[in-house]
Each structure stands twice: as structure tokens, then as C-alpha cells.
Amino acid sequence: MLKLVSKRCKGCGICANFCPKKVLEITEVGKCAIIPGKEDDCIQCGQCELRCPDYAIFVEKDK
Amino acid sequence: MGMEQLLEKYFRPGRLPHIWCPGCGHGIITGAIVKAVDKLGLSKDEVAVISGIGCSSRASGYLDFNTANTLHGRALPIASGLKMANPKLKVIVPSGDGDAAAIGGNHLIHAARRNIDLTLIVYNNSIYGMTGGQYSPLTPKGSKATTAPYLTIEPAFNLLDLAKAAGATFVARSTTFHVQNMVDVIAKAIEHKGFSIVECVTGCPTNFGRQNKIGSAPKMIEWQRDHGVMIGAWNRMDDETRAKALADGKFPIGVLYENNDVQEYTEAYDELIKRAQGGK
Numbered sequence: 001m002l003k004l005v006s007k008r009c010k011g012c013g014i015c016a017n018f019c020p021k022k023v024l025e026i027t028e029v030g031k032c033a034i035i036p037g038k039e040d041d042c043i044q045c046g047q048c049e050l051r052c053p054d055y056a057i058f059v060e061k062d063k
Numbered sequence: 064m065g066m067e068q069l070l071e072k073y074f075r076p077g078r079l080p081h082i083w084c085p086g087c088g089h090g091i092i093t094g095a096i097v098k099a100v101d102k103l104g105l106s107k108d109e110v111a112v113i114s115g116i117g118c119s120s121r122a123s124g125y126l127d128f129n130t131a132n133t134l135h136g137r138a139l140p141i142a143s144g145l146k147m148a149n150p151k152l153k154v155i156v157p158s159g160d161g162d163a164a165a166i167g168g169n170h171l172i173h174a175a176r177r178n179i180d181l182t183l184i185v186y187n188n189s190i191y192g193m194t195g196g197q198y199s200p201l202t203p204k205g206s207k208a209t210t211a212p213y214l215t216i217e218p219a220f221n222l223l224d225l226a227k228a229a230g231a232t233f234v235a236r237s238t239t240f241h242v243q244n245m246v247d248v249i250a251k252a253i254e255h256k257g258f259s260i261v262e263c264v265t266g267c268p269t270n271f272g273r274q275n276k277i278g279s280a281p282k283m284i285e286w287q288r289d290h291g292v293m294i295g296a297w298n299r300m301d302d303e304t305r306a307k308a309l310a311d312g313k314f315p316i317g318v319l320y321e322n323n324d325v326q327e328y329t330e331a332y333d334e335l336i337k338r339a340q341g342g343k
Contacts, residue, residue: 012085014280016281017281051240052090053087053088053089053094055066055070055079
């Protein structure tokens, strides 16, 4: 599961750019979001969390 | 521990979002410092973060350690005083390329010369960000800046060579693409007994990227990915390949130099006190 903290997101696009499965996008309002229908494509690699400069996206590993 | 838990543990509550621009890598570096501190299992009381002035220096305000936001370029003298007063503290100094190499350049060489046990983290975004994009001593030659509308004609310092020549005993570099490597080298730098410097190459999309038409923040990080070469691979290059890599703007990353045989300054000072007191 991806947890997005929209309040902190500044829409720089780093997460979307480095997502190997292209799950993320920057919406019209300039915030990161999961592309509708791509929720299950996330492989929880953590590339987004690793480079998010605003601490606005976290990977919560499935238990 | 994930970043979310580290924020709870090491960041001051209620201070986020931070002031850094969209796509600024400073948040990545500050996150890496916290991850390194956590990796070493240090408590908040064991660590002090002393910064100067600049975008990078805002880091101390977000971190819940013993912190001080001091004068432009003067973080190292204040950190030195703190270390002398309490040598048990792990003192980390986040600094920018302007702060560390220009106005604080003199303090840098002398802190390195003394080999005092401080960890200087240089957030190198190649520009003065906070004041609007003036070129710094680390701006690559031929770059555009607010104060260089016809491109800079000055070569940049190789800050790590400078620090090493001045006497630094731990010298490393990383980038905001190579985050895990950055955490690793910062942890080693904090552990090292003596003056450590870690140059963290980061992007300033607002003031450097835009003026130099590099593009968005992700493009700046891709540039780091394409130009940072792990030190092992760098050392295996033959001279010709390395010369070409340098000409292409590539640079080695990782721990570039470490020397554990030089006495640390606070230890030398303790000996001096014993000597002055007649060896008692």
C-alpha cells in the first residue's frame, strides 16, 4: 500500500519519474497521486519513498 | 525503520512541510542524515546539528537534536567550540556550497587542518539558492547564474581535494540519486574520529536548473545518476578513460579518502591540559 501525505507534496514529480511500474502521476492540482486502475501494479520497491524530498509518500508493506 | 517512523523519532513535530522548493534535493539529504543517525543507534541527546545560513542550513530547524542555526559560514567555528566543550557529542554541520566553500572557506580549511571530530555535510546544489541564484565557488565553469548572465568564467573548487589537502581525514561524496550510498557514507563519516566531509550533490531546480535549462527536478537527479561513478569503478578505469570521464563532467562517489592515523584535536587538547598541569 502506498500512503500519500498530500499536505506535504509539492508535485515535483520525482516519485512518478523513478517509479519502475509507472504507478504514479502528478495531477492537475500539482499533487502526486496513484493513476486510477494502477493500484495493484505497485511492487513496493520503495523508490518513491527513497527520493521524495518532502516525505510525502511512504510504502506500507503488506503484512 | 521507515522514513515515516524516523520523522516521528527525529523531526520536530509540526514543522513540515519544509520551506525547500518543489524538487529541491535538500529534503533527501536531511532524510539521509536522519537515517544515518538511526543506523548508528544514536539518541537525540548524543547528536548536535550546527548550521550556518542558506537553504541547507534550515535543516537544523527541522531536526530534533541539540541544534543551533548560526552565522553565515561560521557554523564550523561554533561547532568546534561545542565539540571542545563536550567531546562526547557527535557534531554534524549541514552547510551549503556557498556557506562552506565561499564565506566559510577559511573556517573549513582550518577545521580540516586541526582534524577536529566534526562531520561536515555539504549540500552542493552549485548555486546560492536562498538569495536568488548567484554563482558559488562550486558552480561549474560555463554555467549561467544571476551574477553570471554571460556564463561563469571561473573554474570550480574541487572541495574534497581542498579539504583533503588541508588535513581532513575522511572525505566522501554522494548524490541525491544514490540515497542508500549517501546514508552509508554519512554514517561512516559520523563514526570517523576526526574531521569528516561529505559532499552531497543535489539539484536546485529553481535557481540552477531553470537558468541552465536542465529541466525538471527528476532530470537533475537523472543527471546525477549518469555522472556519479562508484569509487571502485572509478579506480578501475585506466587513465585515458578516467580523463574522458572527468571531461564529461563525471565524478567519483563513495568514500574517497580515509586516514585513521592522525590524532584528533580534542584528544590532543586533553593531552595538552595534562601536560600543562604537570602530568597529573
